[in-house]
């Protein structure tokens with residue numbers, strides 16, 4: 419295969435780069451770099467994968483570092499697929515690169531597109547001539563993933579990258595973490611693979627556990643945690659995680675029981691299971707028996723294991739008690755607050771700046787709970803973890819969570835280090851415990867496995883049962899619905915650029931929301947609260963509607979009314995183009 423040196427390739431080189439590769443006869447519809455990368459039905463993605471491979475390799479060559487490419491469509495249905503690119507930091511692709519990549523992926527003329535891309539990449543700051551660079555590729559368990567990974571690798575190979583490592587089936591957060599580790603100081607010669615991941619997170623959990631007050635002897639048997647793996651890639655990682663914990667902590671304090679592991683012929687990825695289903699539908703996932711498992715501690719990951727929600731069957735049909743991302747943020751903040759208080763530094767002007775970042779989908783009761791915690795800033799940003807992650811980085815300890823369970827806690831290690839001297843003579847074990855707890859979180863992205871460990875650690879430390887955790891606050895009744903609309907209609911909806919709690923366009927649709935909300939409040943009088951917003955999804959061709967109100971009946975009514983308004987708006991738009 420021809421490979422292109424980064425500087426001034428000839429037209430023949432560029433032509434060769436695309437010979438035998440899509441786009442084929444029918445050009446696919448333009449693909450946006452959405453909330454989490456490119457995502458669509460897998461049948462139209464081959465050319466995008468090939469070009470993302472080219473792009474990833476160029477970024478790797480330019481920075482002379484390791485870049486990642488994860489082939490996954492996360493919580494989407496099995497026939498969909500997608501790709502998320504991982505920057506050398508281990509984080510998501512830098513935002514300024516998104517339009518550059520999008521233009522290249524959608525260029526009608528592939529050769530011209532690549533020429534423009536080369537110019538733009540060369541203009542970026544970085545190593546002048548590049549040289550080495552590595553692309554690490556991972557995939558979820560979708561049937562289409564293997565074929566698409568091949569297209570990514572073919573694309574990467576054309577760009578003269580020094581090496582391409584195919585990790586096979588890994589979770590999205592594993593790939594992020596491995597990329598970060600590859601670029602860390604002293605990584606040369608280290609084996610690239612997932613063992614580094616299990617050692618790091620299993621080790622962090624074990625360290626924290628060993629710093630807890632000793633359990634009465636003999637230690638009580640660990641209570642089982644039932645894990646719904648959404649029939650996705652996370653299922654493959656529960657056993658190695660368990661083995662690692664048993665090898666480090668004897669006996670392992672966690673007993674993990676795996677369900678929806680994708681091994682049965684009827685198992686379908688994300689179908690009636692997984693974090694998205696459980697959180698949005700508020701229903702028990704398939705395979706969880708309400709009567710048999712009542713009161714048990716359970717959790718659900720999504721298809722690529724970067725989200726986690728906890729729940730407990732309520733005993734009746736498929737009713738459940740949910741601890742979603744909002745409650746995980748509340749739990750972690752409570753634990754961090756307690757740990758800070760133990761070292762007694764918070765109110766002495768030396769405290770760490772602790773912040774929590776949420777989106778407009780956070781339940782109002784969670785925001786109120788976090789707001790009343792002392793010394794914690796609460797912020798609301800746009801949907802999509804890239805926005806939350808960036809905002810959380812501004813704090814010394816930045817907790818971020820989407821209600822759907824995607825989140826983590828970011829820590830400025832150097833600030834923690836500065837504290838080491840301040841705590842001298844105080845409770846040093848408490849300080850070490852704080853450091854160890856914060857060490858459990860994945861610093862690159864939200865991570866179902868790491869969050870599972872952190873949740874179990876926090877519950878143990880706070881001596882809380884699942885029921886105690888669920889009772890930290892009571893959610894306001896809320897409804898999340900979606901209305902299918904074509905992309906060109908969705909493109910007319912412009913959410914507020916900072917918080918998405920309103921639409922700046924079309925103003926008539928926003929006015930309908932305002933009127934419906936005010937009239938519900940007016941009907942109930944003082945003390946009644948209600949909130950609603952509309953937003954186009956960045957991962958599916960749907961318009962999302964979120965509603966919350968003091969009463970369930972009010973939330974239902976508001977939701978029905980606004981759903982009808984959205985459908986009406988879609989119909990009007992369709993009519994206007996037919997004229």
Ligand SMILES: CC(=O)N[C@H]1[C@@H](OP(=O)(O)O)O[C@H](CO)[C@@H](O)[C@@H]1O
Nearest residue numbers: 453454802803820822955956957958
């Ligand atoms: C309301 C909601 O849950 N939206 C999800 C969903 O984005 P949308 O743009 O809303 O489709 O998928 C994103 C990627 O997984 C996730 O970050 C986000 O929170």
Ligand SMILES: [Mg+2]
Nearest residue numbers: 492720722724
């Ligand atoms: Mg996901």
